[in-house]
Every structure is written in structure tokens, then in C-alpha cells.
Amino acid sequence: MIPTAFDYLAPTTVEEALSALAQHGDDAKIMAGGQSLLPVLRMRLNAPEMVIDLGRIDSLRGVRDDGDAIVIGAMTPHFEVAKDPLVTEHAALIPKAIEHLADAQVRHRGTFGGALAHADPAGDLGAPALALGAQFVIAGSGGTRTVGADEFFVDLFETAIGEDEILTEVRVPKHTGWGAHYEKFVRVVHQWPIVAVAAAVRMDGGSIAEARVGLTNMGSTPIRARAVEAALVGAAPTDDGVRAAAEQAAEGTNPPSDLNGDADYRRHLARVLTRRAVVAAAGG
Amino acid sequence: MTRIHLTVDGASVADDVEPRMLLVQYLREKLGKTGTVIGCDTSNCGACTVHLDGRSVKSCNVLAVQADGAEVTTIEGLSKNGSLHQVQESFRECHGLQCGFCTPGMIMQSVDLLNENPNPSEEEIRLGLEGNLCRCTGYHNIVKAVQHAAAQGSSTVGQGAQA
Ligand SMILES: Cc1cc2nc3c(=O)[nH]c(=O)nc-3n(C[C@H](O)[C@H](O)[C@H](O)COP(=O)(O)OP(=O)(O)OC[C@H]3O[C@@H](n4cnc5c(N)ncnc54)[C@H](O)[C@@H]3O)c2cc1C
Ligand code: FES
Ligand code: FES
Numbered sequence: 169m170i171p172t173a174f175d176y177l178a179p180t181t182v183e184e185a186l187s188a189l190a191q192h193g194d195d196a197k198i199m200a201g202g203q204s205l206l207p208v209l210r211m212r213l214n215a216p217e218m219v220i221d222l223g224r225i226d227s228l229r230g231v232r233d234d235g236d237a238i239v240i241g242a243m244t245p246h247f248e249v250a251k252d253p254l255v256t257e258h259a260a261l262i263p264k265a266i267e268h269l270a271d272a273q274v275r276h277r278g279t280f281g282g283a284l285a286h287a288d289p290a291g292d293l294g295a296p297a298l299a300l301g302a303q304f305v306i307a308g309s310g311g312t313r314t315v316g317a318d319e320f321f322v323d324l325f326e327t328a329i330g331e332d333e334i335l336t337e338v339r340v341p342k343h344t345g346w347g348a349h350y351e352k353f354v355r356v357v358h359q360w361p362i363v364a365v366a367a368a369v370r371m372d373g374g375s376i377a378e379a380r381v382g383l384t385n386m387g388s389t390p391i392r393a394r395a396v397e398a399a400l401v402g403a404a405p406t407d408d409g410v411r412a413a414a415e416q417a418a419e420g421t422n423p424p425s426d427l428n429g430d431a432d433y434r435r436h437l438a439r440v441l442t443r444r445a446v447v448a449a450a451g452g
Numbered sequence: 453m454t455r456i457h458l459t460v461d462g463a464s465v466a467d468d469v470e471p472r473m474l475l476v477q478y479l480r481e482k483l484g485k486t487g488t489v490i491g492c493d494t495s496n497c498g499a500c501t502v503h504l505d506g507r508s509v510k511s512c513n514v515l516a517v518q519a520d521g522a523e524v525t526t527i528e529g530l531s532k533n534g535s536l537h538q539v540q541e542s543f544r545e546c547h548g549l550q551c552g553f554c555t556p557g558m559i560m561q562s563v564d565l566l567n568e569n570p571n572p573s574e575e576e577i578r579l580g581l582e583g584n585l586c587r588c589t590g591y592h593n594i595v596k597a598v599q600h601a602a603a604q605g606s607s608t609v610g611q612g613a614q615a
Binding site: 169170171172173174175176178202203206207209210211219221223247270271272273274276277357358 | 454470471472473474477493494495496498501504507508509510512513514515517518520561564565579580582583584
């Protein structure tokens with residue numbers, strides 16, 4: 169299907185994009201890669217009067233080193249993020265999640281910032297961003313502000329980005345030398361996970377020294393499995409070593425029930441996938 | 453209406469288009485490039501795959517205005533001087549199609565895959581084509597066709613896609 173008619177702007181700076189947003193308010197919609205927005209417009213689930221395309225703003229694209237963090241421009245497409253040397257070295261969990269996100273064609277267009285701003289609870293990038301303690305840089309007419317991952321994800325398809333604001337970049341604290349794995353359970357490839365688990369671990373002398381675990385599609389936002397993280401400290405990186413910690417993965421979650429599985433089934437998946445993800449991240 | 457200028461299969465084109473016009477519509481309805489087909493409403497099937505600045509995209513999920521200034525290669529731009537691209541040749545050789553509806557997208561995605569990875573394993577081929585659905589072949593001969601194209605050498609692969 170074809171979207172309803174809209175006007176179109178393709179600003180080349182963030183300032184121009186912000187003033188267009190301020191001018192058109194509620195009637196405007198930001199477009200990044202369009203890989204989630206265009207299907208919505210084509211189904212006519214939304215009909216903005218104005219589409220503001222960020223695709224021509226070069227400053228929003230690319231990855232840079234900023235001391236103890238790497239900074240990923242919101243408009244960097246998935247395939248570029250996945251093969252970026254800074255990302256692979258300091259935030260290996262992110263390429264692991266992108267590897268199984270959608271398909272090659274969608275990864276060529278869809279962007280890191282677009283996927284996070286979309287905040288689909290089944291989206292593959294929220295849990296890794298949360299697990300790594302990412303910070304979100306949001307620009308508005310009054311300047312920029314930085315929001316932590318804990319506050320960024322508000323609800324289903326809802327983030328801390330205001331209607332007159334734009335996500336410009338995501339700062340990811342360096343996790344250099346950490347092992348990482350994204351365990352995604354799907355019915356068909358190139359689709360959103362029924363449940364997925366993002367795990368990053370730092371090993372020390374044959375046991376787990378620190379762990380970060382994020383859950384995808386276990387509630388209306390990505391969830392950090394803090395009880396699991398705490399219980400993993402000192403554990404051996406084996407199936408048996410992490411089993412008890414992984415048993416706590418579903419605690420405090422509120423997973424949906426749908427045709428792919430009911431909430432209990434998802435809780436079961438969270439426990440099993442957490443065990444697999446942590447063992448794989450630890451290189452076991 | 454928004455004015456766009458782009459290169460499609462080596463030719464410069466310019467048109468006034470409605471911002472809501474999809475790239476696939478532009479290719480088919482404005483330029484008559486009906487080699488690129490539409491197989492779904494949900495951006496799942498991959499039949500509409502073309503190359504935008506050298507990378508594969510689903511042209512049903514890109515606006516024509518987003519392609520302003522870009523280079524687009526469709527299935528119709530792959531052959532050179534009347535001879536088929538190696539991947540097209542291999543699909544014919546290995547019987548990589550039955551009804552042929554998925555074929556333009558399969559071939560464009562296979563060219564992209566081989567540009568990135570000239571010697572893919574069988575698993576890498578299957579994963580690389582995960583965004584392209586085929587209702588007829590069961591995929592085996594499609595995978596064989598890509599393996600065949602890879603075996604012919606990466607130097608001949610991708611010649612059209614780079615154009
Ligand atoms: C066939 C198919 C399969 C897919 N499979 C998966 C999958 O397995 N896993 C997965 O995680 N995703 C999947 N996706 C979605 C994909 O990841 C998209 O790339 C992503 O969700 C949206 O990124 P985008 O850049 O295309 O954003 P867009 O679609 O352009 O925008 C998405 C939303 O975010 C808003 N937005 C975008 N950028 C900004 C910004 N900088 N500031 C403020 N607001 C902004 C837009 O207004 C819009 O509401 C799939 C998509 C398709 C078409
Ligand atoms: S027509 Fe574009 S993916 Fe199906
Ligand atoms: S050959 Fe018929 S859909 Fe693939």
C-alpha cells in the first residue's frame with residue numbers, strides 16, 4: 169500500500185531539523201532509515217502531514233572514540249555499526265545483536281538511533297544498550313540533554329525523547345575485553361524475537377568477575393536482569409556454574425502473551441536463554 | 453511535488469514526484485522498469501530488492517525522494533553489452549528458479565552478498581538471503597546458483613552492481 173500524502177523536508181543540519189519540528193509540531197514525524205516508519209505509513213496506521221528525513225544530516229552518522237566511551241551517531245546504519253572497529257572492540261555485544269536483526273537489506277537502511285527511538289519491546293537493540301549502560305544524547309530547541317538507559321525506555325514504543333526533540337547520538341561505556349553474546353529465539357529468521365537475552369561478561373582467573381544481562385520482549389521495555397548479574401559474580405562459566413543465577417532471569421518481568429507464546433513460556437525461555445547467553449559470552 | 457535527480461541503471465533521470473511515492477513505484481510506473489517486482493505489503497519478501505549506492509535495499513521500503521542524488525541498479529541494469537551477469541548466468545545454469553517471481557530480488561541480493569563475501573559457505577548464503585522469500589524452489593537450487601557464481605570467481609561477480 170501507499171502512504172497518505174505528506175509534505176517532505178530533508179534538512180542537512182540538526183538545527184534545521186529542530187526548527188522544522190518546532191514549526192510543524194504534532195503534524196510532523198521524524199524519519200531515520202524508514203524501516204519501521206514506512207511500513208507503518210504504508211499500512212496507514214499513522215498519517216503525518218510532514219515527514220522530516222534525517223538522512224541528509226552527515227553529522228549524525230559515524231562512530232567516534234570519546235575516552236571511556238564510544239559514541240554512535242543516531243543515523244549510523246546497522247550494517248556500519250556492526251562492522252565498525254571501535255564498536256567491535258569496545259562494545260562487542262552490539263554487533264552480536266545486529267547480526268540477527270532483520271535481514272541484509274533492512275540492515276543497510278535501518279539505523280541505530282532509529283531502532284532505539286522506535287522502542288519496540290521486541291526490538292533487538294534495546295537490551296544490549298541497557299545492559300551496557302548506554303547514555304542517550306537528545307537535542308531540543310533549548311540545547312542537548314543526556315538520559316541514561318534506565319530512564320530512556322518509558323513504555324511500549326515510548327521513550328524519553330520529547331515531541332520536539334531528536335536523538336542525536338548514543339554513548340556506550342567501553343567494555344573492552346568483555347565477552348558478549350546475544351541469544352535470540354525466533355520462529356522464523358529475520359523477524360523480531362519471541363524472547364532474546366543480551367549478555368556481556370568480564371572474566372577473571374577462570375570465573376565471572378562482572379556480568380551485564382538485558383532481556384528483550386519480557387515486558388513493555390527492555391529489562392536489566394540485575395538479580396542475575398549479582399548472582400553471576402564468581403560463577404564458573406559453565407552450564408552448571410550459571411544455572412542457579414539464570415533461574416532468576418524472569419523475576420520482576422511482565423512478559424506479553426501472544427500467538428508466539430504465553431507469558432509462562434516466555435519466562436521459561438528467559439531462564440534457558442540467559443544460561444545459554446552467559447555461557448556463550450564467557451566463551452564456554 | 454519534489455524534484456529528484458538520480459542515476460538508474462547508468463542513465464541520469466530527473467522527475468517531480470510526490471514525497472509519498474515509493475522507490476519501487478517510481479522505478480516501475482515512472483521509468484517502466486518492471487523487472488523489479490512487488491511481492492508483498494510488509495517488506496518481508498525481498499522481491500523488490502535493488503541496489504542503492506551499491507548496497508541492497510527493499511525498494512518498497514524506501515521513498516523515491518530518499519534516492520535523490522543516488523545511484524540505483526536494478527535487475528535490468530546487471531547485464532553488460534548483451535551478456536548476462538555471472539549471477540544471472542548461474543541462476544539459469546543451476547535452475548535457480550521456477551515461476552521466476554522472486555528471481556529479480558534473489559539475484560540482486562545474491563550480487564550484494566558476493567560483493568561482501570566472494571566465497572560464502574552454504575550457511576552464509578542461506579543467511580545472506582534470509583530477507584528473500586521463494587514460494588517455489590525450496591531454495592536448494594538458489595543456493596547452488598550462488599555457489600556456482602562464487603566458483604566462477606569474484607572478479608566477474610558484481611561488475612554490474614558497481615556500475
Ligand atoms: C522486514 C523487517 C524485519 C525487521 N526485523 C527486525 C528485527 O528482527 N529486530 C529488530 O530489532 N528490528 C527489526 N526491524 C526494524 C529495524 O530494526 C528498523 O531499522 C528499526 O526498527 C527502525 O530504524 P529506522 O532507522 O529505520 O527508523 P525509522 O523507521 O525511520 O523510525 C522509527 C521511529 O523512530 C523515530 N525516530 C527515528 N530516528 C529518530 C531520532 N533520531 N530522533 C527521534 N526520533 C526518531 C521515528 O519518528 C519513528 O517513529 C525489521 C524491519 C523490517 C522492515
Ligand atoms: S515487495 Fe518489497 S519486500 Fe516484498
Ligand atoms: S521461483 Fe517462484 S517464488 Fe521463487
